Amino acid sequence: MTWFVTTLQQYPELSVFLALALGFFIGNIKIGSFSLGSVTGVLLMGVLIGQLKIDVSPTVKSVFFLMFLFAVGYSVGPQFFRGLKKDGLPQVYFAVIICILCLLVPYAIAKFLNYDVGTASGFLAGANTISAVIGVASDSINQLNISAAEKAALTNKIPIAYAVTYIFGTAGTAWFLASVGPKLLGGTEKVIQECKELEAKLGQSVSDNDPSLRSALNRVIFRAFTVENEWFKNSKTVNETEEYLESFGNRVFIERIKSNGKIIDATPDLKISFGDSIVAGGQRSFFLTDQDHVGKEINDPELLNFTIETVSVLITNKEVIGKTLAEIIKNDELISKNFHGIGVNRVTRAGVEMPLSGGLKIERGDQIDITGLKHEVDRSANFLGYADRPTTSTDIMFVGVGVLLGGLFGALTVHIGHVPFSLSTSGGALIAGLIFGWLRSQHPTFGRIPAPALWIMNNLGLNTFIAVVGISAGPGFVEGFKELGLSLFIAGIFASLIPMFLGLLIGRYIFKFHPAINLGGCAGARTTTAALGAIQDAVKSNTPSLSYTVTYAVGNTLLIIWGVVIVLLFS
Incomplete structure (x- = not known):
């Protein structure tokens, strides 16, 4: 055992992989329908390994965190900018209001309970289940005009507060939106019926035999x-x-x-x-x-004995953008020229599968899977946009330039009074990801990041960062947890649920959203994918996903930026 500990201390990079392996193992264990998730599992295992007093270079976590944030922006960029157009603005406004509530409610509670800026940042991150705030807030704290020892003490409190509040932030939000949410919107049975009616409305113009x-x-x-x-x-x-x-x-x-x-x-x-x-x-x-x-x-x-092909097509053609599937397929001229022999298998938007119905509007950046003979698929793909055929190649130059430019922009500092303010390199990488992801949807001939590579950038990037955070914070974690544990957990319940409660009421009475759009929008603005799945099971429909993508893009951007804002507010 002594040899093992000494080896980890001598080669700290091995401790990171140990935290990843154990964290993913623990995080994937399910008790009923609940699991900790990989991020919390890696954080807890990192904290445990950190008790061995292992010193990991902070540069490691910075590199992986920038990679993660760029991937996040790249994934949601097309939907983020699409939401700024007229037809998506109500959902954008709704998401912005919920995100502001997700900032103000934890801020008010933290102020009332006299939390310091480190605890408040972790509290915000965990209650809103937005892990990236850990890195963004840490970067912002490190820019404050305080001693190195004070910076270290404050940043070490962030993962403690995050770990205490994250579990209810995830499971509690999913439970609330799926179980209590429909009751607040008129009753579960009524919402189920309205979702069925929405499905019928989406598909009413297309024959069931199509x-x-x-x-x-x-x-x-x-x-x-x-x-x-x-x-x-x-x-x-x-x-x-x-x-x-x-x-x-x-x-x-x-x-x-x-x-x-x-x-x-x-x-x-x-x-x-x-x-x-x-x-x-x-x-x-x-x-x-x-x-x-x-x-x-x-x-x-x-x-x-002939060959057929299934291809995922990235939509870029203005002739189909904004039209429903019914309008596209029932257009005789389009069928004869471009859709003969073609079947549509599914439509995904920002990685979320959309309800496959005639009333579904096609947007720029959607991925449509089509099947047919190769020459028919080629013709149809060329008309729709860009055939995103499977590949293992990533445009690394595109990624490198994006992270570099974003980091340089984020490093620019503006002084507000005596407080230095900047997006930090992490915030800049997120903004660059949004812009570069949108550029990819406009010009799909460059900037390709295959889905498996994007998954690696997202998951390995974030979890490696979290592993280093946990290992670094490990020595002081136990004492901090004893000091903050129960009261912080209870405060986290209120910080997680109040924005969702208010959001449902705002969606119902002010925006007058359909219940499915309301529920999906709340889950998206809080970037809670687990909640989306629970909602769809509860209402027996996948229509809530219609509002999830735009609100998720807005939420994933603003909630991360709140990591800078919470530090500025407390400073």
Whole structure:
């Protein structure tokens, strides 16, 4: 054991990986539906390892924290700037009001209880479950005109207060919004019914038989048939056949024809004769119920042996931005030119899957997964925007320049009275991420960060930073926890719930939001993904995600900046 401790002290980088491994293990343990989460798990394990008095260079945490903040900004940038447009402004105003409440309520409680700036910063971070405040507030405290010893004492209190308040901040907020929230908005059963009505409204203009607007369960599939229906006694073109089948409520595409033993790729004017074999693509219900309109299904490996492709497309085309899926798919000219043979599997916005319905409006930066033959997918992807095909390559130059420029901007200092004020390099990296993420959505040919790489930047960046914070604060953590524990935990309950309670009332009576939009907006403004999942389970609908993305983008930006503001207010 002595050798192990000595080795960690001699090679402190190993202690960081130990904290990460143990923290993710502890954080993923579930008791019922609750778990600590990786961030809290890593922090607690870092504090435990910190009892061994291990000295880790602060530069390590700075590097990873900047990487994390840039990734956060990059992820939400398109939705943040989209929200500033006219149709998203009510949700932006709503998120701003909630974020201000999330600052003022903890500030007022901290002032009333005479917390110092370090405790108040950690209190703000934990009650609002915004881990990045730990780093931003620490950077701001280190700019204060106080001694190095005072700075260290204050920054060491931040993770203590965070750890005490974070657990209820996460679990309590999810419970409140999912269980109490619907009751405040008219009752759970009433909210469930209103969410069903919203789903119906979103999809009312599109036939239930449209395969392009179905879940993955009913997406486009391909089957082979022998043409035996009397309708084909006089040869019909592919175009006539598709119109004939659509008259029965089925949008079906003819992809290949086998005539006299020869296989031909379908074109609109190609003739289909009685006795030919065809490959049709469409939804499952057609193949189960209406195949008699063509003939019996056959198993022809040669005819069915062709390649299809599923691609995620980044939306940039102004012709589809702002239109609903129904408006896009029911436009005959667009279908004939760009959507023949194409099925839509899902739509994601800022990493959140949207309800797949005809009333869903498509926005710039959305990711739409489409399926079809490769040449059809290529044509449709070129029309919609940019085919975001899987790759392992990250545009590191883009990331490096973004973090550098953001850090340089954040390092600029303005004096307000005798107090130096700046966004700090961390705040600058966040702003740069927002701008660079938006640029990527406008010009998707550069700045690619694949989803797995973005996950690493987010999770490894934040958790490495948290591990170093915990290890550094470890020696004083136990005494601080004894001093602040119970009273701080109770104060954290009020700091977490009051903004949510007021937010629901504001959303209902002032903004007059639909309950689903209200609940999703509250979860987004507080950046509580766990709450979004709990809400969707409670109301038996995924419609709350419609308001989550814009409010999340605003909340994730403002709540992090509050780490600077809380220090300024206390200073």
